[in-house]
Each structure stands twice: as structure tokens, then as C-alpha cells.
Amino acid sequence: HYPIMLKASSGGGGKGMRICFTDAELKDNFVLSQNEARNFFGDDRLLLEQYIQNPHHIEFQVLADGDDVVVFPERECSLQRRNQKILEESPSVLLTNETRQTMAAQVKALCQRVGYASAGTVEFMVLRSQEFFFLEMNTRLQVEHPITELVASPVGNVDLVEGMISIAAGHGIPPSILNLSPDDSSDQITVPYIGHAMEARVYAEDAQRGFLPSTGPLVKYQEPSLQRDGMTIRVDSGVTEGSLISQYYDPMVSKLIVHGNSREEAIHGLKQALDQYVIQGVQCNTSFLSDLLRHPRVVDGDTPTNFIEQEYPNGFQGVQLTSTEKLELAALVAHLHPEKDQHASTVIPVVVCLGGMFGDAYRVTQTSSDGDGTIFTVQSLAKSEDEEESPPMSISMDSLTSKGTAIFDCVLNGDQKFIQVLGRSVMGEVEFKMHGANVTALVFRENEYELCRLHMKPAKDTHDSNVLASPMPGTLVKFSVQEGDEVLDGQELCVVEAMKMQNVLHSTRSGIVSKIFVEAGSSVRADQVILKFAQEQTGSQEQSA
Template identity: 30%
Template structure:
């Protein structure tokens, strides 16, 4: 077994690896960028070394520097986590050339599965079913359009390199193919440095079911399946294990196919075989096809750990240090059901835009596993994925595990940034999902009902006003001075762009009457607890001018400083602003150009994705205020419109 390992990653996966290594008595070395100087994984590791600037290209993607640090610190192995260098075969070879162990598969295995087209040919040879499509080298647009016609619409355009939904487009009609192809190629080139794509048949009512495999370089086992069908734009949202509706016959067929795939490339370590499954008529052994293999540990690996009792990171360290497979196939069993929800800093009403901010308050619920790379006080940086945590629940049954997940999401407390908590909570209450009737199109079909923003009632608003005035002097609340003289004051709050005027009449240190619109809320403290109209008040946190009430997945209010009211005025409706920090990848607007509502004016590249900025109304482009390639901050003015001629 290793004495010391270096973790070539950051965030929650770095923290996850450190926890297992520590339990095994293995010392850990963390690496960090400028932005991560005070990060959680840096504090957790036995030793931490600075490796460069905040951008991944200046730090976490600098393989040569990471290898230098491993040698300098006496590490014998490097764990890549996922993302960054985890599936880079050149890095694997460099690690091994330096006399170190790569805690993952061989460079040969990664290359075999790295390009989707070559991987599909290899799987066909191994007897693994493959989706009909074109996986060849001819990338001429006209030829690819002909292939799409032969396959039959709808089709998927997919980047041959990479994953995570980047460089992927669904095309339902021939006339939309050319535009989708250009967009997919552009995103693929940005994300992976390779614009080549393949074309696949799009499966109706598709389910995304993947099988966890683990190999020792010769033999492999599977640790059953995970259902990752609950997706938005090909990004997984909630995963579960095992898959609902799975039969023993289907599980055996998929498991055996996954093991054949892993053994065909001499796979060592943890990997995932992803299948697309036709869910239109139940699960059938002739209705699943290989999509791709992820030659690394997956983000959603905790649900597999929950139902099998296996620590996959421990298995990784053991096999990479020369041990054989810890268990045979017949020794692996399923216990209960598990869910994982990905908690992100993102603005759901604004189209799930990634968000930044300082986590003024962060508390995870008891009864759920929380894998997180951040703590209260940490910044959500624009340089990396905005994940706050993965919440994992386990139960004897699917219904029990889902109830626990719903409760855990409701009890999670995050302040300082917008999150997708309410969206995740809505999913756990979705009737179809609760019944196990899930496919990859569920979220898009029911998006309107899933993204409804919870609105505060009079009690929550009253509580925010009391907190803003510092009148909640008790444990668990922000403490302020107590007013002992009866006094009525007004508090101006902003929620969802609307200003709310609240009047607070303080009767004593433990009694206030709060007027919100036409309602009067009685706030009384009894036995050390605040009651609002006789009901126990939820927790609340105050940070500068932001008040967060932890009810309905978190309700945030901005406290208005009346002396600075002008600063709260919205921007010019004619100005298109950057919704987040990012790179102006494409500028389509030109001065004097007539535009219609919904026209694309610019493309902003941020948080590893491209975001189209659209005209909010008909008009004429008066000014283009930035240059293509500029790095801009959130709120930066990009394009100004003016009225066109009547």
C-alpha cells in the first residue's frame, strides 16, 4: 500500500479521496491554485503545494508541475479524481515515466475509450450492443447531413472527445442540422480541442443507465447499475441506484456486457459503462446500447457505495498498489436504494446560469451524506464548476430513500448565493419521478412546473424584517441589539425585484407585531424559541444586506439602505449585460443592425459552457460595447439597443 499519494484535483472529489486515504493511514498531498489558497481540500490534506494561477490551464491542467510536486513531496502515486487530467493518457504515461503510480487505468485503456467513434467499433467487436449511427472520419458537413438522413431523424450530434453534454445537439428536423452541427463543433473545439463529431440515432423515451465496473487489468466485476436519466441538457441532476423497474434478467445482461467491455481493454480501476436504454415498453434485454465509457471515478459513485457497502476509492488505492480485486462477482450484493442530488450555485429562473458568491452560511442536514468541497465563508469561484455539494440518501426501499432525499433538501441551509435547491426539491415531489417513470426528457417536458420560484408568505417576510433590525437575539439566529422601548419602524426589503415595506412595532424584547401588506404577524419568544403566529420560526442568517430565511429551500431578501436607493435601480432595459463573469466568445451584433426579439447578439463562455445572449425586444443595435475575446465581469454592458424607425 502507498505511504503517500498526491491528489491532482480540487473541490469535493479531492476531499472525498482524502477522507478514505486518511482512514487507510495513507498521507495525502493537495495541490492548489491562486483561487484555492484557503480551500477545504487544502486544509484537509497532510500537505498542500501551490501550483499556479486560478485558471485550470495555469494550475490543475499543468501535468508536468503536478508530477514535480509528487516527486518533491515523496508521493508514490497520483489520484486524478475526475475531470482535469483524469482521462488524459499522455499524463498517465508521464506519471509512470517518472516512476510513480497512476491511480486509475492505463493510458492504452483510456485511449481505447477516449474517442467515441473508435470505442463503439471496439465494443461491437467485443459483442457489446451499439446504437446505430455514423462514427467515421469524414467530417464534411454535407456528408454528415446525408448520414443523418440515412439513420433517420431525430438524431444526436456528439463530440467524439469529452463528455458532460458538451458538443452535443439533438436535431429533430433536417433543416436544423447544419446550424446544430456548426454549434456542436464550435463547443467541442472549445471544450476538448477536437471538433470532430459522430451522428447517432436518438432513442425515443431514452433512459440513461450506467454500470459501475472495476478491474485489475485482467479480470473485472460490475457493481450493478445507476439510473442517471434525470437530466437537463445532458447534465445529470439526480442519480439513483439501482435503476427503477430493473429485472434480474436485464441486470445480468447489462452487467455482463459491461464486464466484457472492461475486460476487452484490460481495464484497471474504477470505470463506468454508459448505456442508452429504450424505456418506451419497459426494460428489455434487446433494448440497451453502449454509449461510452468513462475511464475514471464518476461524480455519482456514492450511490453505488451506498447500496453495495463498497468504498470505491479504497478499491482504487488497493488495486493501484498491486492488490487484486477485493471481491468476486458473487460476493457483491445490493442493499436498499440510494439517491444523489447535485446542489449547485446556479440561478434557475434565469435559465440555470452558474452563479458565484461567498457562502455566508452553509449547513447540511443530518441523516444524509454530504460530499462537499466548500465551507461557510468560502467563495464560489467563476473559474470552476459551481457545485456546492452532493447530497446522498439511502433507504430500504426506493420510496424511503426518496422521502429522505426530499427531507434533506428541505433542511439544507445555504446563504450567500442562489442555488438549485427548490428545483431539486420539486423533482423529488414530481409524481412521475416518484413512481419511477423517468426518462431523459422528463425535466424539459415539465420544466415550467419544476422551476417555479417559492414565494415568501407574511411570516417569512416578517422574520426577515426582524432579522434585518437585529431583533432576534437567540441561539441559532444572528444576534443584534434588543430594543426595550415600544417603537414602530419600517424596513424596506427587496425580493425578486419587488420592494416590500414592512412595519415592525416592538412591544418588548420578546414581542413584536409585524405588518406585511394587510397581514399582521405576531412574533413572540417563548422558552428560548421564536414563534410566528404560534408556529416555530425557521432558522435565519444575516450577511451584510442579505437576509436568508431557511424555509421553502431558502428565501433571500435584500435589505434596502434608503440612502443608497438609487443604486438599486435596474439597468437600462435596452442594454444587454453579461449575466455572469465570462469570455465574450462570439459577437454577432453590429452597429446599425436591425434585430428582432430573441435574436442572438453574443455568446458568453463561462463555467465551461456557452451561453447565448438574446435581444429582449425588436430594435437597432446602437453600440457594441466590448470586443470579441474580452473577459467581462457580471453585469458588464455588452450591447446597447435603440428604437428602430417606425
């Protein structure tokens, strides 16, 4: 009975996977899932499964050589988009130790029963009640295996790739790994875990446009520093500055892995590592990852597999800084802005506008500066005469240092912060990034700001919304309408394929198609106009995959 899930029988990674709640959805999605399965795996056979609602995705890594089986601590892999994992951790906050050992005993029994010999992963769906359901076994290593290596041995003594090769060569499980497993007399099955590890998958995709792939060269690429006291930071990547992200392959750029003594420490370390990640030339998901790590439910470990659909029903709208974070950013902008040195002593006090001329305005005054740091007074300015100004806040800045071409490291009011200075427009706006929030900023003398506010008005939006544009670069594989057709709200218009994923573009209102500008089979650019509506309306689109 519904809901049911379609999935490719010959592969994973969310490819070909779709949830269906009605007969109509099953009919439409079956063709799309078949096409994706064929494109990715050369096999269009599909599995049909009961869909378990609101579960956590929990998996156990194993190494087995036909005789011995080593079961590692579980991985929590529930934070997913497009049914593909983007943030993983070990161990899981959800499981009790009793459930952990019960599941691990079944994992071990499964491997022993079939005489399994290799690395593998046994996956489950688990409810908050601790009820669990077997999902599948992946007979290979998976993307997220580094977090297992780190919780088993933070100093790097566990190498699962080496273990898999040793087994394949007939040498069995390496003794250094086999010795980690509890002996048969113990009531514990899993290897003991040490601390907590998390992995973030960094993708070339636009999280604010439905996680659509982004292609092009990595114009600027700087990975975070791996040096941090008491913490292990690891980056597994296959790109460098100048590498090309094409439409023909999975858009993963790298894996960012952090291990700390506690889950809180791992979250903090991963957030700071993401703050140091510089990627320009393509859109990337680092801001979305930062936003996830700031979310109270993620902090609490309340992350079922539909978390993103629940918490981002209208899509990701960008990181929203708190009022205190905006005050801190205003102080940093006043200090780092390129105009600073041109006005010498007159640049402080200044007015900093975050979000451009008509964004939030802050008066920043440097009250003292010595060898120990700089003190600023920052005050949010009223947007109208009827609004009262907020009280000023004192912000101390210490140890400001440059970390490469675009990153600055400092201590604000006792907390370490990283800020990126990403570029400057011809209008004088400078783009900064802090806590994953991209903010354009302007710096004025106070009299300049007052004059601008008095005489400048926001520009009117003249965007022509009477067209359907491609949300991504790819290939337009088919049209479902032709010129002159009358379409209804929600009706399928066309399918664009990018990185072997098929994305259906729908109309969001009724109208008549007056002109189609591209042919089926043609390549399309991101934002390229595909078709135009005859009537005055908001022609926009949604994508589903």
C-alpha cells in the first residue's frame, strides 16, 4: 500500500529513487526512475519497496573475511537531499546501546550466514521507538567510511581500504583491526567508539535553487586548515583550483571530515572548517551545510530522513544571521573594507550597510586600539523616523590574521571567527561571508549615508516572469507541450537532464505557450529561456527529481 518507493536495483546514491503516494505518481515516476537507472548503471530494473515514514537512516560498517566479522559503531546518515546523504555522523544520537548491540548482532549473523568476505555496509531504517527495519547491504566501501575510521581510532590506525584489500588478497582482516573487536565473551558486539566524528559532503550545486547542479571551473579553491588543537580535520578531494566541474559526473567536490572528543566539539569544528572553505566559480552547498549545523533540531540529533523537506518546505533561503552576529559582522566590515585606508581617521565612525544600500544599517565607532586588540561600539540604525534605535553594543576584536587570499581569522568577544572577503563590485559593494551567510556591504561616512538615504530609492523589479527558463545547464531531453498548447497549473512542460538526473519542469499557473525557443535534444545553459507564455502571468517553474 502507499506510500511506496521506486529505486534502482543495480545502484544507490539516490539515483532513480522516487516516493509515490498515488497511482498517478507511480505511473509518472516509473519512467523517470527507469531512465535514471539506465543512465547511471546500464540497468533499468527497479525495486518496489514499502516506504517507512519519518525514520532515521542507520548503517553499520563491517569487515569480514569468511571467518571473522568486525562490526564498527553505527553511522547516522539521515540528513539527505534527493535521497542522497549530505551530512553523516558516528555514533548516532538516536540509538540506545541496547538497540546498537541488538542490531550489531544481527549484522554479524548476516555476514556469518552468507560467508561474507570484504568491506560492506548493512543499512536499516530506525524509528524513534527503536524499532528497526533491514534495508539493504552495500557490498563495498561507502563515501562516509572516514568517520568510521576516526571513531574507531582518531590517531589513524584504522584504514578500511587497506582492510578490504588485505581480505581480497587472501590475508584476512589485518590484526590491528581484528584486535579492536570485543572478544566472544563480551555482551558488546561493536568496536568501542572514541569521541564523535562528522562528515559533510561538499557539492557543486545551488542549494537555493533546489540543489541543482552547478558547472564550470573552480576559479578560486582553498580548503580549510587541517591544524586545530585537540581535533582531527581531514579533507578528501579530487580537485584543485582550476579544475572543471562538468555536467557529466556527480557534482561532489570533496568530503570534509572532523573528529572531536564530543559531538558538540565535532559540530563546532565542522562549522569552523566550513567557514574556511573558499569555492568560487561554481555554486556550492557549504552555506546550506553551515545552516544545517546551526539548526536546533540538528544540534539535538532530531534528524529523520525527511528533515530537509520538513524544515525547508520552501527551499533554502540562505543563512540568516542573528542580531548579534550582524553587529559583529558590521565591526569586521568597517575594519576590513577596502575604503578604510582612503579616509584615515574619518573612516571610523562609519555607517555599514549589510545587504547593500537598502539593507540593515549600523553605526560603527572605534573606541580604542592597542597591542591587545581593538574595541568597537556598534549600533543598529532605525530604518524610519518612527522606529527607535537599538542600544549600542561593545565588540572587542583580537588577533586578526590573514589565512590565505580571502580568509581572515580573529577573536570577537572571546569567540574565534572566520570571515571571507570574496570580491568587490563596480558599485563599491564588497561581498563578505560569515557563518555561511553571503552579505554584500557598503561603508559610508555618516553624512554620505544620510544623503543617499534621502535621495536614493530602491530599483523596481523589471524581471520578465512570463517565460520558463532552465534552472541548470544540461540537455533538454523532451517537451511535453508544443506551441499553442493551453497548460494548467502544475502541468509538466519539459524534462532537463543534468549529471544523468532527470528534472521535470512544471508550470505554476495556467496559460498558453506562445513560443518555444529550443529543440528537444539541445544543450541549455542555466537561466536560458526555454519557452514563453502568451498571456501576462508569472511563468515560473518547479523541478522534481
